Amino acid sequence: xxxxxxxxxxxxxxxxxxxxxxxxxxxxxxxxxxxxxxxxxxxxxxxxxxxxxxxxxxxxxxxxxxxxxxxxxxxxxxxxxxxxxxxxxxxx
Amino acid sequence: xxxxxxxxxxxxxxxxxxxxxxxxxxxxxxxxxxxxxxxxxxxxxxxxxxxxxxxxxxxxxxxxxxxxxxxxxxxxxxxxxxxxxxxxxxxxxxxxxxxxxxxxxxxxxxxxxxxxxxxxxxxxxxxxxxxxxxxxxxxxxxxxxxxxxxxxxxxxxxxxxxxxxxxxxxxxxxxxxxxxxxxxxxxxxxxxxxxxxxxxxxxxxxxxxxxxxxxxxxxxxxxxxxxxxxxxxxxxxxxxxxxxxxxxxxxxxxxxxxxxxxxxxxxxxxx
Numbered sequence: 001x002x003x004x005x006x007x008x009x010x011x012x013x014x015x016x017x018x019x020x021x022x023x024x025x026x027x028x029x030x031x032x033x034x035x036x037x038x039x040x041x042x043x044x045x046x047x048x049x050x051x052x053x054x055x056x057x058x059x060x061x062x063x064x065x066x067x068x069x070x071x072x073x074x075x076x077x078x079x080x081x082x083x084x085x086x087x088x089x090x091x092x
Numbered sequence: 093x094x095x096x097x098x099x100x101x102x103x104x105x106x107x108x109x110x111x112x113x114x115x116x117x118x119x120x121x122x123x124x125x126x127x128x129x130x131x132x133x134x135x136x137x138x139x140x141x142x143x144x145x146x147x148x149x150x151x152x153x154x155x156x157x158x159x160x161x162x163x164x165x166x167x168x169x170x171x172x173x174x175x176x177x178x179x180x181x182x183x184x185x186x187x188x189x190x191x192x193x194x195x196x197x198x199x200x201x202x203x204x205x206x207x208x209x210x211x212x213x214x215x216x217x218x219x220x221x222x223x224x225x226x227x228x229x230x231x232x233x234x235x236x237x238x239x240x241x242x243x244x245x246x247x248x249x250x251x252x253x254x255x256x257x258x259x260x261x262x263x264x265x266x267x268x269x270x271x272x273x274x275x276x277x278x279x280x281x282x283x284x285x286x287x288x289x290x291x292x293x294x295x296x297x298x299x300x301x302x303x304x305x306x307x308x309x310x311x312x313x314x315x316x317x318x319x320x321x322x323x324x325x326x327x328x329x330x331x332x333x334x335x336x337x338x339x340x341x342x343x344x345x346x347x348x349x350x351x352x353x354x355x356x357x358x359x360x361x362x363x
Contacts, residue, residue, distance in 0.1 A: 063251035
């Protein structure tokens with residue numbers, strides 16, 4: 001499974017990592033939906049760190065398509081909120 | 093997709109795919125795809141140049157403001173030594189505004205610095221991918237039948253396209269940030285144009301519009317503190333007032349401060 005962290009790199013993860021990744025992402029989403037800004041940055045950093053530490057970086061000269069693309073590491077709480085209401089990082 | 097049900101990643105991915113549809117038609121010929129990739133790389137370079145330009149503008153303003161801070165401080169001292177407290181206060185108010193702007197600029201310059209670094213990294217990655225694509229397209233041309241080649245082309249073009257979309261995203265964030273900063277740079281320019289940081293000795297007596305505005309902009313308590321500190325440093329500001337005309341040059345002789353060979357009553361001259 002190839003995961004891209006937007007603005008950084010692509011990582012190659014084992015398919016078995018998907019469940020944990022999903023958990024971490026759900027935790028972030030729960031905070032955003034609950035309007036809990038406290039802890040958001042940490043939760044998001046944990047998710048990205050998991051990808052970076054578990055994954056193997058895809059070489060710059062390898063051409064791969066990602067199955068998962070995560071927003072950039074400097075994603076703000078407000079941006080994360082907009083992400084779910086349609087006005088996302090990439091305009092529609 | 094492999095297990096992830098999270099909305100966050102899927103939303104982002106859907107949007108990237110949409111960008112890809114716009115940016116890249118995988119059915120296009122290999123050479124044309126490559127040509128387009130190289131064009132987009134040029135756009136990224138242009139984007140980086142824009143960030144650098146914005147940064148330079150802010151840095152130039154920083155330099156000017158720093159000079160103003162030094163100048164206004166010196167003039168406040170001179171005014172205070174000659175017993176012209178009102179003039180000293182005005183100079184300190186202006187200095188206060190200049191310092192506040194300076195802090196804001198400082199933060200923004202480092203933020204732009206960071207954006208520039210990110211874009212440069214992205215550009216290098218995109219360049220590496222495009223280079224791989226160039227090699228790969230020759231292999232595909234030589235080794236595969238038309239039908240097989242189509243699939244391979246599609247895969248490769250989508251992969252490069254994703255990288256391009258990612259750079260596009262980084263560019264967009266950089267542009268947004270640069271736009272915000274332009275607003276601040278413009279604000280500083282306006283203050284400059286209004287004469288906010290001008291030579292205080294060129295000022296006539298009484299307060300003008302600028303001074304009234306400055307009062308609202310600057311922190312009066314900070315100005316009071318500065319004034320008290322300066323008074324203590326100079327040593328009893330209520331001492332013998334310097335001969336009138338030394339600083340303010342009341343009507344008649346608007347002493348050109350920069351060049352004025354007047355002996356500064358307190359300490360070192362400006363420059």
